[in-house]
Amino acid sequence: xxxAKLPAPPQAAVDLFGPALPVVQRxxxxxxxxxxxxxxxxxxxxxxxxxxHLMNCxxxxxxxxxxxxxxxxxxxxxxxxxxxxxxxxDLRVTLLEPLLRRTVFLEECLDALELDNAExxxxxxxxxxxxxxxxxxxxxxxAPMERxxxxxxxxxxxxxxxxxxxxxAAAEELAAVAPTLSGLGARAWGVVEVGSVLGDxxxxxxxxxxxxxxxxxxxQRSRRGTRG
Ligand SMILES: C[S@@+](CC[C@H](N)C(=O)[O-])C[C@H]1O[C@@H](n2cnc3c(N)ncnc32)[C@H](O)[C@@H]1O
Numbered sequence: 646x647x648x649a650k651l652p653a654p655p656q657a658a659v660d661l662f663g664p665a666l667p668v669v670q671r672x673x674x675x676x677x678x679x680x681x682x683x684x685x686x687x688x689x690x691x692x693x694x695x696x697x698h699l700m701n702c703x704x705x706x707x708x709x710x711x712x713x714x715x716x717x718x719x720x721x722x723x724x725x726x727x728x729x730x731x732x733x734x735d736l737r738v739t740l741l742e743p744l745l746r747r748t749v750f751l752e753e754c755l756d757a758l759e760l761d762n763a764e765x766x767x768x769x770x771x772x773x774x775x776x777x778x779x780x781x782x783x784x785x786x787x788a789p790m791e792r793x794x795x796x797x798x799x800x801x802x803x804x805x806x807x808x809x810x811x812x813x814a815a816a817e818e819l820a821a822v823a824p825t826l827s828g829l830g831a832r833a834w835g836v837v838e839v840g841s842v843l844g845d846x847x848x849x850x851x852x853x854x855x856x857x858x859x860x861x862x863x864x865q866r867s868r869r870g871t872r873g
Pocket of ligand 1: 720724725741
């Protein structure tokens with residue numbers, strides 16, 4: 646049995662989470678305990694759970710509009726989707742994850758934390774293309790952007806927003822896909838720094854906003870091209 650224990654929250658976490666601190670702390674304990682025991686999170690992550698994981702994910706909340714339906718693609722052990730649900734009761738969060746032992750852990754977390762604004766959906770993002778109509782899709786540490794845009798943009802409604810938590814590599818990763826984005830229906834994109842007052846928890850997020858027609862697939866584009 647691994648004896649990992651969540652460190653006490655730093656003052657920055659107390660300030661950031663406010664009244665949501667107890668529920669986030671309980672979630673951190675589940676990550677540090679069963680999450681580590683079941684191999685969902687590395688034991689060396691426990692000492693930095695607050696800054697690198699819980700606060701880092703919470704920092705993204707500033708880019709999520711009020712009352713949004715958020716789909717967290719490749720949620721894993723719940724990052725960032727479960728943190729967003731814990732700190733924003735206005736959101737409805739779908740934790741989309743294909744692996745059974747991860748979805749079991751996510752269900753257990755939702756029960757233990759009594760979070761009724763989040764749900765677990767077992768599946769792959771590509772299987773839900775055009776069937777989700779989400780306001781916001783988040784993804785952290787899931788895949789390179791070339792693959793991620795193909796998985797995430799089709800889950801969004803017109804004017805929806807994709808948020809990819811990418812840290813240091815954000816500008817480079819965005820540059821790799823930028824030439825394709827307007828063809829896929831995006832109208833604006835960029836790298837946004839979030840959580841700048843949070844020290845180690847600050848991160849860079851790639852934000853892609855769809856236009857009024859929503860996602861356009863490469864197939865649709867080539868058909869239009871042949872009509873010509
Ligand atoms: C490295 S983990 C990251 C988990 C979590 N987002 C985090 O930041 O800790 C990547 C996750 O993406 C999931 N995943 C892989 N391919 C996927 C797909 N096609 N659709 C949805 N999730 C996928 C994996 O099962 C895994 O849980």
